[in-house]
Amino acid sequence: MSIESLFSPLRLGALQLPNRIIMAPLTRMRAGANGVPTPLNAKYYAQRASAGLIISEGTAVSPEAHGYPGDPGIYTAEQIAGWRVVTDAVHARRGRIIMQIAHNGRNSHSSLRPDGSVPVAPSAIVGNIPALTRDFQQVKAEIPRALEASEIPVIVGNFRQAALNAIGAGFDGVELQGANSHLIEQFLEDGTNTRTDNYGGSLENRSRFLLEIVGKVSGAIGADRFGVRLSPFGQYGGIHDSKPKELFTFVIKELSRHHLAYLHLIEARGSEIGLTDELHENAVNNAVLFRSVFNGPLLSAAASLAIEQKHADAIVFGRLFIANPDLVERIKGNQPLSASDRSTFYGGAEHGYTDYKTFGEAA
Ligand SMILES: Cc1cc2nc3c(=O)[nH]c(=O)nc-3n(C[C@H](O)[C@H](O)[C@H](O)COP(=O)(O)O)c2cc1C
Known part of the structure; x- marks a missing residue:
């Protein structure tokens, strides 16, 4: 895409977007008690309402x-x-916002789980x-428990209800x-899924969990308000598949x-969560x-890389939206972009969250 084409509607x-500059889903770990969003979260998102779309x-x-x-949660x-x-805050500033619904699977920690049990996954294979923890301590990943077949429909139902709740909340x-080593990707890839039931083995079986969720959510809220995020060839969290091209072509x-x-x-980089900009060696x-x-329509999370490529309909920016609440205006005005501070990505309060300035405020 050229810079100019980012400003055409899509x-x-x-959903009708006024521009093609989309804010990526960004975990910031600043929800209030019990996973309840706060007015500070509302301020952060509203500051970024000129995005074509906020995820x-x-x-x-x-x-x-x-x-x-x-x-945060939505249950x-x-x-x-x-x-x-x-x-309401985003809509008051004439923005559009959709919710990314997620299950972290094995990447969770027992201290975050209601009954203190180890995280669940398709198979009992530990991540890397x-x-x-609850107290923001970094600890070694725990060996997850393989889900019983009877638990899977319950989780599919959780996704459906979460989608309905999101629409009920005004999204x-x-x-x-379905990306970045979360539960759905853990089911998709044979490095994390060694099940021998209907949810493991063949491509069809490993894709079943994703496709059941997609069917249920589409039925509940309408496919025209529903998108899916995938990270083919991604390696974050120790995820891997023996035949990623075949797998993702099928999916x-x-x-x-x-x-x-x-x-x-998401383009497969050294880190799909924005730790480096390097593409994996030989990355497709x-x-x-x-x-x-x-x-x-195809959205590409590839920042600078994607602007030069013609294959995506819109570009999704992560870290640049953290540091530039007015990213759309800055790109349009060819103004300098601020850099994000990694030390304030996760947890904390206003600092590094709602105190990044617009170009006008900083001038
Ligand atoms: C602080 C941070 C939090 C992230 N949280 C999420 C998330 O909740 N869901 C998700 O799909 N990706 C998440 N990502 C990945 C981003 O959406 C994006 O794909 C990545 O940052 C690469 O884009 P960028 O180079 O424009 O930052 C996160 C990345 C960062 C830096």
């Missing part, structure tokens, strides 16, 4: 789905009311990134976290049948590889 299913931070679909201290009346303040739509073909609002692809360009496989 239709994503039922919220990953939000837990159930008490068992949390992955980090201070990550209690209190949480729905808290999110309503956020969506440290977990964060314009919902994105499914994306299947997703095409649902007529989703969009597919959101996901937007190029899968553009022809998907029949709807």
Whole structure:
């Protein structure tokens, strides 16, 4: 995409975007007690309302789905009311916001789980990134418990209800976290899924969990308000598959049948969570590889890389939106961009969250 084309409108299913500069889902670990969003969260999102679309931070679909201290939820009346303040604030500034719904699977920690039990996953295979405890301590990942087959429909139902709750809280739509080593990706890839039931083994079986969720959520809120995020070839969290091209070609073909609002692809970099900008060695360009496989709008989380490529319909920016609440205006005005401070990404309060200035304020 060229810089100019970022400023043309874009239709994503039922959503009409005034520009193609999208705010990435960004976990900031600043929700209030019990995963309830606060007025500070509302201020942060409202500051960024000129984005073509805001995708919220990953939000837990159930008490068992949390992955980090201070990550929000969307399964209690209190949480729905808290999110309503956020969506109202964004809409008051004429923005659009959708919620990313998530289950962290094995990347969680027992201290975050209601009964103190170890995290769940398709199979009892440990991840390679440290977990964060309730008290923000980094600790070794725990060996997860493999989900019983009977538990899987319950989790599928949690995603459906979370999507309905998000719409009830005033969100314009919902994105499914199928990327970055969360539970859905743990089911998809054979490095994390060695199940021998209907949810493991063949491509069809490993994709079943994702596709069941997609079917249920589409049925509940409408596919035209629903997008899916994937990270083909990603390696974050020790995730890997023996045949990623075949796997994601199959998955994306299947997703095409649902007529989703969009597919959101992360380019495989040294870190899909924005730790480095380096592409993996020999990395394929996901937007190029899968553009022809998907029949709807394609969002690319690849920042500078994607602006030069023609395969995406919109570009998704993460860290630049952390540091530049007025990113859209700055790109349009060719103004300098501020850099984000990694030390304030996760946890804390206003500092590094709502105190980044617009270009006008900083001048
Ligand atoms: C602080 C931080 C939190 C993130 N949280 C999420 C998240 O909740 N869900 C998700 O899908 N990706 C998450 N990511 C990944 C980003 O959405 C994005 O793909 C990544 O930062 C690369 O884009 P960038 O180079 O524009 O920052 C996070 C990244 C960062 C830096």
